[in-house]
Amino acid sequence: YAIVSGSSMSSPHTAGAAALLKGLHPTWTPSEVKSALMSTAKVAGVLKEDGSTQARPFDMGAGRIQVDRAASAMLLLNVPAGAFQAANPASGGDPKTLNLASMANDACGGTCTWTRTVKATAAGSWTASTVVPTGMTLTVSPSNFTLTAGGTQVLTITADVTGLPIGTWAFAQVNLSPP
Numbered sequence: 001y002a003i004v005s006g007s008s009m010s011s012p013h014t015a016g017a018a019a020l021l022k023g024l025h026p027t028w029t030p031s032e033v034k035s036a037l038m039s040t041a042k043v044a045g046v047l048k049e050d051g052s053t054q055a056r057p058f059d060m061g062a063g064r065i066q067v068d069r070a071a072s073a074m075l076l077l078n079v080p081a082g083a084f085q086a087a088n089p090a091s092g093g094d095p096k097t098l099n100l101a102s103m104a105n106d107a108c109g110g111t112c113t114w115t116r117t118v119k120a121t122a123a124g125s126w127t128a129s130t131v132v133p134t135g136m137t138l139t140v141s142p143s144n145f146t147l148t149a150g151g152t153q154v155l156t157i158t159a160d161v162t163g164l165p166i167g168t169w170a171f172a173q174v175n176l177s178p179p
Contacts, residue, residue, distance in 0.1 A: 024071050120153075124146070127177055
């Protein structure tokens with residue numbers, strides 16, 4: 001027998017999970033399916049190859065997908081048609097403007113800001129919380145919001161990394177939870 005891991009295994013598993021979600025929610029766009037999978041993925045307890053060190057986003061992406069939780073995702077992010085082409089840096093675009101469930105900036109030297117728009121699949125209220133390393137602050141505005149089913153909310157996420165060493169990657173997390 002053999003144990004196979006890595007992207008050659010995660011890709012077909014994720015494609016199958018996406019097909020299941022699309023079957024359950026035929027009106028969701030591909031980017032909404034992706035955001036449901038990413039935003040409900042398990043992060044805590046996902047370990048590096050050594051079996052004892054917590055994995056980082058470069059090791060695990062958004063985490064270990066949980067199709068059952070993704071099927072019940074209450075907030076989705078959509079990337080409109082043509083947005084990826086418009087964000088292509090080779091044509092003057094900015095990938096940081098994409099409405100993705102992840103955010104990165106490899107040139108953040110002080111404060112960095114991202115804008116994301118979430119859409120509710122059901123009515124509810126949400127509160128933003130963050131998990132950050134020492135030396136970093138992360139704010140979400142608004143930090144509390146209420147939506148009806150189908151309603152949208154624009155969020156502004158600001159990272160202040162002035163307390164971190166220059167030239168290193170730092171990872172943080174934004175959680176949007178019902179109160």
